[in-house]
Amino acid sequence: MNLILLGAPGAGKGTQAELLSEKLSIPAISTGNMLREAIANGSALGQKVKKLMDEGCLVPDDVVIDIVAERVSRPDCSNGFILDGVPRTLPQAEALQERGILIDHVISIEIADAVIEGRMTGRRVCGKCGASYHIIANPPKTDGVCDQCGEQLTIRKDDAPETVRHRLGVYHQLTEVLKDHYAACGQLRLIDGNKPIADVNRDIMEAIGAQV
Secondary structure, rough: EEEEEEEEOOOOOOHHHHHHHHHOOOOOOEEEHHHHHHHOOOOHHHHHHHHHHHHHOOHHHHHHHHHHHHHHHHHHHOEEEEEEEEOOOOHHHEEEEEEHOOOEEEEEEEEEOOOOHHHHOOEEEEEEOEEEEOOOOEEEOOOEOOOOOOOOEOOHHHHHHHHHHHHHHHHHHOOOOHHHHHHHHOOEEEOOOEEEEEEEEHHHHHHOOOOO
């Protein structure tokens, strides 16, 4: 089963991708994590996108699609995958289709901007392994420490209030049109993101016809 998770920044896509990955036994592919890994490694790609990400801007479509196409071609994606953070624009969605990357269901997690702004101030991320947490909704077992690798958690620059507002504006301008695109294809499933994490996950599983 090949899935796409849509939703504004901070809507909970990363958390749901991890849960779905575990339940469906397919990898969750986060372009954000892959790009941050490139930045941490000091690669040419990382240097190219660091300034854009710090400012909350979108990475060029061709770079994103190349990364995704390479990733889904690996053996662990043979039974399916979950795309978190891509596509973000209609040209990206069309490019995925042109590359033969077919999608079964598109989940859009719906939540108001004001709620998202409040959520993102509590978001924490591990700079080493990319695991994400929230101090209220999904806290680590030890305050400020990653459960998976034991590294210190940080607040990403792109979670700063002014950057969050900019990213929400970009989402509404460029990404929200994807809902109409996938609705026309009969693939879109709208999910209320205001519920507790477990309830949102249950609703997604039911929407895609998976066993809860």
